[in-house]
Amino acid sequence: MTVPFREATIDLDAIADNVRHFRRLTGVEVIAIVKANAYGHGAASAAVAALSAGATRIGVAEIPEALELRRQGVHAPIMAWLHAPGERFEHAAAQDIEVGISSFDQLEAAGAAAAVDRPVGVHLKLETGLSRNGIAPADWGRVLAEAARLERIGRLRIVGLFSHLSNTSVDDDRAALAKFEEGVATAASFGVHPEIRHIAATAAAIDLPEMRLDAVRIGVGLYGLSPFDDRSSAELGLRPAMTLRGAIAAVRRVPAGTGVSYGYDHRTDRDTTLVLVPLGYADGVPRNASGKLPVSIGGRRFLNVGRIAMDQFIVDVGDTPVSIGDEVVLFGDPTLGVPSAADWAEAADTINYEIVTRIGPRVPRRTS
Numbered sequence: 001m002t003v004p005f006r007e008a009t010i011d012l013d014a015i016a017d018n019v020r021h022f023r024r025l026t027g028v029e030v031i032a033i034v035k036a037n038a039y040g041h042g043a044a045s046a047a048v049a050a051l052s053a054g055a056t057r058i059g060v061a062e063i064p065e066a067l068e069l070r071r072q073g074v075h076a077p078i079m080a081w082l083h084a085p086g087e088r089f090e091h092a093a094a095q096d097i098e099v100g101i102s103s104f105d106q107l108e109a110a111g112a113a114a115a116v117d118r119p120v121g122v123h124l125k126l127e128t129g130l131s132r133n134g135i136a137p138a139d140w141g142r143v144l145a146e147a148a149r150l151e152r153i154g155r156l157r158i159v160g161l162f163s164h165l166s167n168t169s170v171d172d173d174r175a176a177l178a179k180f181e182e183g184v185a186t187a188a189s190f191g192v193h194p195e196i197r198h199i200a201a202t203a204a205a206i207d208l209p210e211m212r213l214d215a216v217r218i219g220v221g222l223y224g225l226s227p228f229d230d231r232s233s234a235e236l237g238l239r240p241a242m243t244l245r246g247a248i249a250a251v252r253r254v255p256a257g258t259g260v261s262y263g264y265d266h267r268t269d270r271d272t273t274l275v276l277v278p279l280g281y282a283d284g285v286p287r288n289a290s291g292k293l294p295v296s297i298g299g300r301r302f303l304n305v306g307r308i309a310m311d312q313f314i315v316d317v318g319d320t321p322v323s324i325g326d327e328v329v330l331f332g333d334p335t336l337g338v339p340s341a342a343d344w345a346e347a348a349d350t351i352n353y354e355i356v357t358r359i360g361p362r363v364p365r366r367t368s
């Protein structure tokens with residue numbers, strides 16, 4: 001079998017299994033978060049896999065992402081919560097996209113975008129401590145009163161009340177939940193009774209049962225990755241969905257003292273074999289992991305040597321026999337003996353979210 005030059009394989013069964021895991025664990029609705037091209041996994045196919053396994057809703061950051069999912073035939077409820085300044089929500093309303101509302105102006109725009117007998121679905125986002133978007137507590141009264149009025153006259157349907165946690169500590173998250181509950185009570189006093197309340201993303205959905213409310217928004221866990229530094233995917237019962245691989249593009253036997261890649265940051269300390277892997281920082285291989293990046297070749301683990309370049313990097317395989325065209329697994333499911341996205345994150349001093357999300361457009365995705 002010919003090994004692909006570069007490829008990210010996406011295991012849609014793993015995504016489906018991960019959704020089933022969160023359904024069983026939480027017992028509440030799962031909102032599958034597929035923003036940023038499903039953290040690099042392919043938004044439409046990830047959404048379809050998640051819905052087929054029991055997710056009931058889809059979440060994305062922006063309306064253009066939601067519209068693209070509709071174009072690709074995803075009919076489930078989709079919400080989007082991060083909007084361009086001055087956004088008028090007309091396209092969202094026409095495609096029945098539910099919008100996250102973080103301000104009075106956004107609320108008015110959503111109400112104005114409604115067609116006769118077709119209220120716009122909204123999720124009111126309450127600021128509870130993250131200091132990103134969300135309606136500030138000082139504005140809750142004004143926004144909630146207007147939301148109730150717009151719902152009464154048939155321009156809005158208040159689908160959700162929601163917020164997002166900082167994951168700083170259990171105490172900080174509990175304080176955010178208490179603030180959120182204050183917001184829910186304030187909403188009720190204005191006659192706003194949402195269909196669902198949601199505050200937990202993957203980490204709180206796993207660790208803090210009281211945060212599960214009516215629905216959990218699962219992003220990184222959908223892709224089988226752990227949101228925690230100290231617990232692996234397998235320990236959480238999750239299966240990583242992405243495997244990144246490539247084919248060895250060149251093999252070179254070199255003497256001791258050979259300089260490797262730009263700047264000769266590395267020189268070989270013995271006669272050895274260098275192999276060229278055809279993915280670089282343009283493909284999402286983090287340059288600051290140069291000299292530390294693990295890969296698997298022929299079932300053995302090696303580190304890259306020298307600087308990672310735009311299109312390629314080098315691995316020293318010693319005296320291991322290798323050939324052009326042999327498979328290199330860059331990362332995948334570590335229970336299969338290959339490096340994990342978390343191993344890459346550690347080498348690059350970042351988080352696994354960034355590793356999978358930054359895999360570049362030059363890497364074809366193949367679903368399996």
Ligand SMILES: Cc1ncc(COP(=O)(O)O)c(C=O)c1O
Pocket residue numbers: 033081164200201202203217218219220221227
């Ligand atoms: C509002 C919101 N909800 C849910 C998520 C999903 O988070 P996670 O990937 O940690 O599950 C995100 C991601 O950043 C988010 O911004």
